[in-house]
Amino acid sequence: MIERIDGLPTNIINGYKVRPGKPLPFGVSHVPNGLNFSAYTSAGTGCTLVLFSRGVLEPFAEIEFPKSYRIGDVFCMIVFDLDYEDLEYGYRIDGPFQPEAGHRFNKECILMDPYTKLVSGRDVWGEEPDWNAQIYHYRSRVSFDDFDWEDDSPLEFPPEDLLIYEAHVRGFTKSASAKVAHPGTYAGLAEKIPYLKRLGINAIELMPIFEFDEFENSRIHPETGEKLYNYWGYSTLGFFAPKAAYAATGRHGMQVDELKQLVKNLHSNGIEVILDVVFNHTAEGNENGPTLSFKGLDNKTYYMLTPEGYYFNFSGTGNTLNCNNPIVRSLVLDCLRYWASEYHIDGFRFDLASILGRDPLGYPLSNPPLLESLAFDPILSACKLIAEAWDAGGLYQVGSFPAFGRWSEWNGKYRDCLRKFLKGDAAQVGELAQRVQGSPDLYQSSGRTPATSINFITCHDGFTLADLTSFNEKHNSSNGEDNRDGGNDNHSWNCGAEGWTDNAGILALRQKQMMNAFALLLTSRGVPMFVMGDEFGRSQQGNNNAYCLDSSLSWVDWLQLKANHQLFDFVTSLIAFRKSHPCLRVNKFDTTITTIGLPSSSFHGTSAWSPDWSQESRQLAWMFCLDGIGTGNSDVDLVYVIANMAPSTSWFSCPELPNGLRWCVAFNTGDPAGPVLKHEATVDKHGLLVGERSVIIMTA
């Protein structure tokens, strides 16, 4: 092969052979015989490349970019003959320190490359660095991007067929009870894939895995002396880099390969991978926070600033990323394209996504360019885009998020309505009817579908399902904030005792309430999601905001799987039931009449065809029907759900069925013999008794 004529150095600076580089791609990239470094700064007046050997405190070289090594606002340089496996690098940017003008340049700071694909310096979770000696904490490195995917590609499941399982990489297997070889890591999670297959979920949503600092805002609990961390990770340092301390091979710098291997394994077992991504703020905080990367590169571009140069705080964490600035928009696009193409990621859930629709001064945009770009990007076209459609600045956009026909939403209204209905609150049945159909009141008029609604009753924010049925109040004293943190509107019910009890009746009711929750969640149209461990009753002892707890309180206790196998079996059976009944996964708002004369969705009460919409009603039944004509399946798929949250048993008559069809009970959460009926019981054609606070699911 002919040698490239631009593959040789043209200059020597400080003993290093260099050449003018290429502005694209941003970050560091391999070129013949060298590395191309590219860094953007619109107001910086000078740029110096700082080079380290891995793990060494002081740099071995600093190479100032010649003035001519700049194209537009991008400094770019090729440096030859570097050992890229051993290399760590950063930048010093020269420029004015004028906070009132938005500039915070400081040549003394060594800055992490925002486009770095690999970060070192935090390779082992909880290993505290020497804060005084270390002059450069989060170190950019050069990664290999040549993983052998073989035939793997994103799975592209239809969104209406997803069953999403939210998990924290470390918490999922950190407990010794997980019995994995590498607890709390990507490799550890991979060892639990057989379990996930047995459960039946087909998508795992990983809480933040972009590089973050678990020591950010870490502190000692004033009473217990326990170390509190940034455990959840909602504070991004490296948008293109996987967290090294989540890798069993992180201390060897092999986290990229380990994570890719996890994705490959999940895909080969029929499980999509969705990443929880945090573009609403960064780990640099406000004017009192550290200068790690963006602040020192181009503060005014990357952050929403007041006219006086302070940081807007729509995230509640100190700063707000200026997402609709064209440069930041490009960074977000580049980032997601990178994860989709290099890691085969199937989708993204955007934390506090409403921030992505604000302009540089924080005003909501009617047609946010970033959201539009993401919706129509060719590389992201098959990725699920899921918005947490609110922010900490008061913007609440569930049902009105600028979707461009593509975005789904965490449906907080589903969560609240289901919780209230389950605990027996009045005035819920009307809204419940909307939620179980996929929330047409929110999405139909804008032309969207039931799969727009990510239905959830629990997630990482708030109570676990077990705690939702065991506590009326939050108990967050472990967080060291005098129980002032965490939400207060939990819509929870302790079933008669707060927390621990040995009262058999209360415990039985709690178990039934958890089953009721899963029964309603998994028979609702839309996309169901639940949080790790709910399937066997994981508890955080009433803590509804475990963001800082790296302990057994937040880790999954796998001993509970054996202890509560009844719940686990029920959930796996329900998941299998959902998968086998396409009428539960219809992805259109449709009330047409099917070929057997039944509407595709209908609502009922104790009398068929007569729902009680009164304020005092705690009972609702609904029927989903899917015509098989034209789908290759001559059968009509029918499911009838009866939800009786009244404190009394009631007789429910069932809709008459044509063509000799009979209703059969598949699940009954009120059956003392067990909720899963091994042999589906045929229902008397007149109806059946439904116990208090019970859900019955029938087929025909």
Next chain:
Amino acid sequence: MPQQPFAPTRASQKMTLNITTETLTSHVSLFLEGEVDTTSAPQLLQTLTEIGLAELAELRIHAMSLTFMSSAGLRALVYAKQKMPHSSRLIFVGGSADIQEVITRTGLGNAVMLVETVDDIP
């Protein structure tokens, strides 16, 4: 800004890799001594190229005297397996626990069979 490097680092030390090749009728063995990293990986790749991977039924990499293998070194193994016939075997003999762990956890172990000693080869 100092002009000289500080304490010697891996980057500043001259790393050596010695490779001994043994060719038998049933297989080829490479005995590795020293370290495989970005500087010595090309030497390993050159040796792999020279032994004729395309017709090789079995390649054994003896790592008992290998003290370090970086990502570049592991990729040389993957490269070798990709060049060999589909039904061939690439066997990694010995090697430290660290090396074996990295091979296994990063998926690079999909390309190789890991054994502790020659007697463990099936």
